[in-house]
Amino acid sequence: MSRPFKPYPFSPRYYEGVVPSLVDGRDPLRRSVAIVGGGPVGMTLALALARQGVRSVLIEADDGVCTGSRAICISRRSLEIFKRLGVVQGFLQKGLPWTGGRSFYRDTEVFRFAMHQDDEQSLPPMINIAQYQIEQLLLDEVERHADLIEIRWQTRVTGIEQHAAEGSRGNLESTGGATLALRTGDTAWQMHADWVVACDGGRSTIREALGLKLTGTTYEGRYVIVDIELDSARATERLAYFDPPSNPGSTVLVHKQPDNVWRIDYQLRDDEDPEAAVQPENVMPRVQSVLDSMGETGAWSPIWITVYKANALTLERYRHGAVLFAGDAAHLVPIFGVRGANSGIDDADNLGWKLACVVNGVASPRLLDSYSDERVFAARENLSYGMKSTEFMAPPSFAFDLMRRAVLGLAEHHAAVRPLINPRQTHAIAYVKSPLNEAAGDVADAFKQGPVPGTVLPECRLKRTEDGVVVDIHLTDLLGPCFTALCFGPNANANDASAQHTAWQPLQTTLAEQGIPFKAVMLVRNDTQNATSSNVIDHTGRLHDMLDATPGTVYLIRPDGHVHARWRDGSAAATQRAISTALTT
Template sequence: MHTALKAYPFDFKQRSAPPRGGAARESHPVVVVGGGVAGLTAALALAAQGVKTVVIEADDTVCYGSRAICISRRSLEIYDRLGVAEALLAVGLPWTGGRSYYRDREVLHFTMPHDQNQKLPPMVNMQQYYLEEALVQACEKAAGTIDLRWNSRVTAVPSNDEQGALLQVESGRDRYEIQADWVIAADGGRSFMREALGLQLKGTAYEGRYVVADIELETDLPTERLAWFDPPSNPGSTILMHKQPDNVWRIDYQLREGEDPEEAVKPENVLPRVKAHLDMIGQTGEWSPLWITIYKANALTLERYLHGSVLFAGDAAHLVPIFGVRGANSAIDDVDNLAWKLAAVLHGKADRALLDSYSEERVFAAHENLKSGMKSTEFMAPPTFAFKLMREAVLSLAGDTPGVRSLINPRQTSAIAYADSSLNAPDSEDAAFRGGPAAGTVLPNAPVVLHAPPRAPLDGHLCDHVPPGRFLILHFDAGQGAPADVADAHARLQREGVDVDLLPVVRGAGAAPQGVHLLDPTGAAFRLYDAEAGATYLVRPDGHVAGRWRSARPDGIVRAATRILHPSNSRTGGQP
């Protein structure tokens, strides 16, 4: 239920499917169904590892309307690896915190974690069409690897098993079949692929609805997340505001109990409420409406994301409430987890069983996101009278009682730690560390300098050195370079066909080794990793820690990497 009232200041280019050779059946290693955020990101992540994809997208333009608007630091780190972050930062509006009001009184001012060690902001606002356009342009540059077919749709899935999936596709009058080794189902909340395989999402669907309105408004209000509970302009409701590029503002407000959604979303009913709110906050200048839609919060997921040769990702796999901005961000995390595993299987470097860990880890992540999203939803839109009473009590006290303000915090998305993942090294010495990233956790960032003679030293950040599709051994060093046994472990893994890099990390005050290494000029990396000379981390291609050791354990490093890629051997005790 969408209403477009005025054109956005954006060029929605119409695109068409490229001409085919007319063959009745094609064969491809990977077909991505859905050309939204999840599908396009998956295609780019696979292309970065030399895997060709065909992307089937039903529309002929990027999405219309603001939709997902907040891109997290974790997502930006993923896009930085894929070469897209620069384009996003060029258009997006970074922000670090926000404010919440109860009626007309400020009751919370929160700030997300951010310090001098970070390369990227904690959050960037932009309309989803800007994100999709940046991804499309990156896909078009990879045209030899990514075949993006607009105005095309899957109409049937005649077969699907562990040997592959057969898809029936139509594009205008063109009808053909694709035999795919693997299919990534990224076709959104109303997923045809999910329906075709007879799968259902499970969880909680909330009754409360929100109207979403995009407006053009020129104002000097800063970029931050703004929320009003029971505001004088709309008593009994909750209102959210986010600033976006091009002087576009997103306004979400909760419908009152008993309101007819079909009537409530009509412009004649929406615009007076928007005006009342703008008047209340002192924004009395000219504004114009662009787009109106309605939203219902859902907390739903499949319980398994791998079915035969079809892998589900994004909204096709799970629907997360918008509060805390976990929707698109969790989709980006899904395909980052999936892409390196699928590429390793396709390149013959890993067993098919590795893909079971995609389902294991991302279903766990979905449940973590759903738990946080449900807490936020129940505060933003109380589902019962008891919840409403509790919220009013918290909001009434928050202005004068700092101890209760944390209950208002919107719980913005953060990277999920796979603490109990089957991929974590069993002998990881997490208990020996007082801090730093444990097994399953995403690497923290820190400023470092890359020394790779004969090239000049290059300033950057540690996470810049997690290359797509490759493992990384980080050895914290006293200045002599990686010891012979760590170098030997690196060489052993390479001989076994594992794509892995070795990087010593040296304190700024230490003597520098002769080979390629990272210099830690401020000591931030050593502090963040709770590292002393000899500490060693094995990092997965998605930036999660596989294991860590206080002193180098060459055999442990080799076992951890080969166990990830060949899980069936580790279960049976065989050798890869």
């Protein structure tokens, strides 16, 4: 059976490789930040820096966005990041939201899971959207910031040399930046940057040039990934088939994407040759059998085929002098649980505000070590979950295979074993051991509950008065690319609102003069929803309860949405000390 390959229902733009004006083979401009790799992680980082007024240059080897669906699931946490970057609406308009999935053993459903979703949420727990669409949405926003973000297309890195700062006696931790050796077409040239961020993927040129190695586990099992075009009214959900009659001995994953594109991943047997397995004549019958078993009878056409091997690997550190690593250049996470692109986007969010503070001169470069500490910890957490999912999806040994068959066989009639089939979907990682938590002087013992320093805020519906009209908002609407103090007051009358604002105004002015992004938000608990108040109103009291907040409570939130510190009786002075200590430690 042979079918012609169809193009994606997508029209990418293509870009020429242009060399800047050179002096003796060098770009005469000294760059603050050079980002190697213009995929989702690199572009997210460039946008995060731009929101802080920091210029960057993106160096991309290709001539446009990627080919193939690749990363296809964007989590709520990533959507929250895109919301703070002002780009989330495109994702919500294009992506297909979903809240759970089903797993089948042979022809019987054995497990069903649902991710957290209630009326308090402003964003879905997950959306399906192909990586080329992710990149295009980010690129559209990047091009709107052309004054701060420059892109060098069709430009490859061929080498890198780091420089120690003057008087540092060769110590690269006292960085003097780095020089990148580049090639655009037939032209070899050099660029100097104070900071270089490697977002250049699993085969990172920067990582190889520095002689760094990923450590961890590589799994032998391989999956064929196929994108097809199929018009179907089937609901969007994650579908997993273990040992299906259509493909005995295989595990199959199915995801619906926008524009009638479907993603089908199926496991190869140990005795199958990966090169032969991706030949169309071998792929088409397998895909047809999967669709037949699902009851999908519509016409379909193949679009893209590749093969994937699971890895659970990470660098030991993500900062090496003037060079920082993010995304797949820093860690390779199995696809099961959709932690790959999402963890890279979280890397960019964490690094963006810290690097911006360093470039803008308001923080010590030591702040970047906390990026490495926090994101290496997060990577190990993600790898732990990803390895458990991988060992179930693609058993690495006879013992794991025996365990899986036992679980699947029992699951139909024994609910107690069904959670073992859980794919462990990605979730926000709490930096519970972050050095920044210590710098903040945590007084969490004063609280009975609520998010401790290092964790991400929960979502909650609130109300706010705008031009005399009370409107519905969410807690995440209050956060931006800045430190945010959530200050809880006694009630919603106008006098209290004015007094609160007056108390915090000097700090806002002081930090603004220092170039530190900050705002204070006044929250009150008042069921009457006084429309004359300028405060944010927790009209149901839910946020107060979740954060164990009483009058005088202050939560200080970092620019990446993680809790930095909290006080039962907070003050502007304590908030200023916590921010100052974090930026200078």
